[in-house]
Amino acid sequence: MEHTQLSNHFSLAEFCQLSKYPDNIPTMQAVANMAYGCHLLLEPARREVGPIIVNSGFRNSRVNALVGGVANSQHLLGQAADIRPKDPKQFQRLVEFLNAHALTDQLLTGPGWLHISWNPFASPRHFVRVGYYK
Numbered sequence: 001m002e003h004t005q006l007s008n009h010f011s012l013a014e015f016c017q018l019s020k021y022p023d024n025i026p027t028m029q030a031v032a033n034m035a036y037g038c039h040l041l042l043e044p045a046r047r048e049v050g051p052i053i054v055n056s057g058f059r060n061s062r063v064n065a066l067v068g069g070v071a072n073s074q075h076l077l078g079q080a081a082d083i084r085p086k087d088p089k090q091f092q093r094l095v096e097f098l099n100a101h102a103l104t105d106q107l108l109t110g111p112g113w114l115h116i117s118w119n120p121f122a123s124p125r126h127f128v129r130v131g132y133y134k
């Protein structure tokens, strides 16, 4: 599982932070949700801004509680990722790209990183808040 790819440039291990949380094992549904986000949002974003680092992707309930995630976090479903561009100068371009993307569900930005979510089972809410995280 540590070599499983979700898409060309995003691995299951980085999405689940398996080196840090070895028991953070997703369900098959969560894997499918992550692959959806990687193929439709993160790979296109990567083509715009270059390599993207996933700070946090899938979280089981234990990991979600550890990092202080909200109880109904989309991270629990594999429908969200906290990301940053490897090149910090690309941050604004990344925000603009995801803001303009039709499949963006939630986009919440912090200093130099952002939370992006998607939902294969519902119309995207396109809820965007710049500067949401201080």
Ligand SMILES: [Zn+2]
Pocket (backbone or CB within 6 Å): 075, 080, 081, 082, 115, 116
């Ligand atoms: Zn998040």
